[in-house]
Amino acid sequence: MTMKKLGVIYGGKSAEHEVSLMTAKAVIGALDFSAYDITPIYITIEGEWVCGELLTTAPSNPEELRFAGKGQADSILEFVQRASDPTTRFDIVFPVLHGPNGEDGTIQGLFEMMNLPYVGNGVLASSAGMDKVTMKQLFHQAGLNQVPYAYITHFEYDNDPAAFVEKCENELTYPLFVKPANLGSSVGITKAKNKAELEKAIDFAFQYDRKIVVEQGITAREIELSILGNDKPTVSIAGEVLPTKDFYDYSAKYVDGTTNYAIPAEVSEQELHNLQQAAIAAFKVLDGAGLVRADFFLTQDGEVYINEVNTLPGFTPISMYPKLWIATGKTYAQLVEELIQFGLERFEEKQKRAYTRSEEENA
Structure with a gap:
């Protein structure tokens, strides 16, 4: 049986970096090492790409994956060169990057430009699914039932914070959930039960994204x-x-x-x-x-x-x-x-x- 070249891409410049390492450990551990040549591709929290050597065994813990590419060139160029060379080109890559720069369509765009097979959603689904505002607008077009919500960018909020807080209190009912628009794994999310908590939650969510969503809580x-x-x-x-x-x-x-x-x-x-x-x-x-x-x-x-x-x-x-x-x-x-x-x-x-x-x- 011909071995397929498979690259597993994990880590990433994201608040969900640690989650990605846990996912990568689990996915690699489930792969058939007799069917795939598995290359670990670690993206550090600073955004550097580290292409490692072929794995011979599954990692025993997520921390091992930080050092799977130790000693290799720290550059996205190595990945591009390896994936472009017919002798080393991946048959498919398996991205397990959560959050911005991995789940939002950016890396999927790189794969598309390189005409490289990859696991999972494409650019449109990834970017639209990542942005909670765009996602909600598409769900509305599909006729899907949703809880009431409001959204705003950091620029707009800085211009008149009181107006947005007033809008939330007039149009929505406490408790409210305040979320960064482009993040997952419940990072940056706060439950607000009153005005003071709402204002604090908004400031906290803006630490993670330029756009936030405020959703009405529901008993369900x-x-x-x-x-x-x-x-x-x-x-x-x-x-x-x-x-x-x-x-x-x-x-x-x-x-x-x-x-x-x-x-x-x-x-x-x-x-x-x-x-x-x-x-x-x-x-x-x-x-x-x-x-x-x-x-x-x-x-x-x-x-x-x-x-x-x-x-x-x-x-x-x-x-x-x-x-x-x-x-x-x-x-x-x-x-x-x-x-x-x-x-x-x-x-x-x-x-x-x-x-x-x-x-x-x-x-």
């Missing part, structure tokens, strides 16, 4: 579904997040493991149908590819509200995306392999597109 259950595929996506069973804290924050997701999950979630057949249909609609309006996790609110009377999607969800051992597929009937290793095959499928489909005018057009 938090339900998540995993989506897999390209043009014919499939949806997992539903899972429920049962946070033991005030809300599902970064520590609960990745550090202390205090959050409980109900998999499968206790929902009726009709509620599950509605959730799955909404998940597919969200995937399609973003033109998703490979993988997406869709997060919903489900009220006591069965009303479904889409909260957001994650176009590069975590793959850590306690992450919801793989947990849902495992409960649906796939092993972790099967899931990783299918994602690689979907990436290759999407690349092969793109190669069939015409990039020059046809003879009929030139006639």
